[in-house]
Amino acid sequence: MTVKYEKFLLNGVEYKTQLTQKWVNRKKWEEPNPYLLTSHIPGTIMQIEVKEGQEVQEGDVLLILQAMKMNNKLAAPFSGKIKKIYVNSGAKIPKGTLMIEMEENEAV
Structure with missing residues (x-):
């Protein structure tokens, strides 16, 4: 049986393995x-605070996601505009x- 080794680079060091x-x-x-904001945990969309086309500032609350009996506020990661909302309340x-x-x- 022939063993096939591959070159593997890890932290700048090359290994054969x-x-x-x-x-x-x-x-x-x-x-x-x-630019794409996704859920990190499963839950229920409790409230959507913004509308498509709305301009927001970094830190503004975009929506509230209830997960594990806690309301998690999703904040804008940067100042910008809401292009599309893919979920419903x-x-x-x-x-x-x-x-x-x-x-x-x-x-401008």
Whole structure:
């Protein structure tokens, strides 16, 4: 039986190793898109505080997500405009659901 070794780079050091099938087939990490706001936990949308097209400032509350008997306020991560709202008030959503899409303010 021939053993196949792969080159693996970790912290600037190159290793020769066998990679498991689980590692080869894993979902690759992608940098999150800062304009797409997703739920980090499952819950219920209690209240939506903004409307599409509305301009918001960094820290403004966009919506309230109730999870584990707690009301979690989703704040704007940067100043911008609400491009699209993908959820409705009262909706039960799973983890990872796209809730709001933002865009930068247009330069004047």
